[in-house]
Amino acid sequence: MRYSSTHKQETRARLLASCKAIAKQGGFEATGIDTLMSSIGLTGGAFYTHFPSKQALFEELIREELESSSRMLAGDERSDPDHVAKRLRGYLSSFHAANPESGCVLPTLGPEIARSSPAVRKAAEKSLKQTHESWNERLDDSDGAWALIAQCVGALVLARSVESEKTRKEILAACRRHIGRTHTLGL
Amino acid sequence: MRYSSTHKQETRARLLASCKAIAKQGGFEATGIDTLMSSIGLTGGAFYTHFPSKQALFEELIREELESSSRMLAGDERSDPDHVAKRLRGYLSSFHAANPESGCVLPTLGPEIARSSPAVRKAAEKSLKQTHESWNERLDDSDGAWALIAQCVGALVLARSVESEKTRKEILAACRRHIGRTHTLGL
């Protein structure tokens, strides 16, 4: 064969990484396969050696993004006492609002997940429950943990929906301050 | 002329109402003009007597929906002392989660607004500021008002992203309870 034994999986990985960023930036449905493939220097026809359909790519992409977002929100350094506070500062930041391509999947593709297949929503549910459980361990407040996740996701949706940088920063800062007041996190 | 003097504006109104529901249900970009027009019993060609382009329809649709959502969240019965609590119960309900077509535009088209034109985001900003101001009047808590809006929008995004009805209800109930604890609303 003319390609190395790892070539295919490497190409698939590059494709997924690129598609994640593009989909979070401009929406998944809105971007065509030719565009996705040319973003990694290939043509549209080569897509189908890696995925049987665009829908299959969506499912894999969302699955991986949800796990990544779960890690982003929940973190894994269980030793650091105020790492939740750090995660929140990063999440509710202007940088995150301005760079959806490298951020959490929920504020940008949440509605597409909601309209997708049961399998995708099943994966979303699993990741969200993990995040909830992780925060509940620290907050000892199940309701508060769900409220916190909702507030974070909603704040990003709102921040990106307004035009002025001033209002965007105000929304994010208000949520950071409010969380500091209503949760015992040392934010 | 063969049509009444009010016929055109009535058709336009019917078209807008139908498109709002369809777009909130399945996404705006995902639905074609033929489908939108046939939903009110007309064919695609007639669309362009009412709007110069699909984008123009989107802008008008979002503008009206944002004002409607602002009313839905903020309300206008300034006399009722706990009408904020009522609005929140309706917003954070299973019915709302199950019926995006008749619900708030932000949890379903928020990302499309975020990716749209500055004019659309300008309108979104205006409506959001109105809602914020309305709630701030009652809560006397500017940060809390933004946090509340974010939490409501985020809760709907999450609730619709999970598969099981059980988890969906848990997320919504947790947010209702948490708001009851952290805001003085009598929820």
Added chain:
DNA sequence: GTCTATATCTAGATAGAC
């Protein structure tokens, strides 16, 4: 104002050469 027909473009997906 709405229809049918159509122009033009782009989409997802497949076939066969290399």
Added chain:
DNA sequence: GTCTATCTAGATATAGAC
């Protein structure tokens, strides 16, 4: 594994009949 070429279907938008 990737390419080019192509099929089919759907999209937005326009033209002209009624």
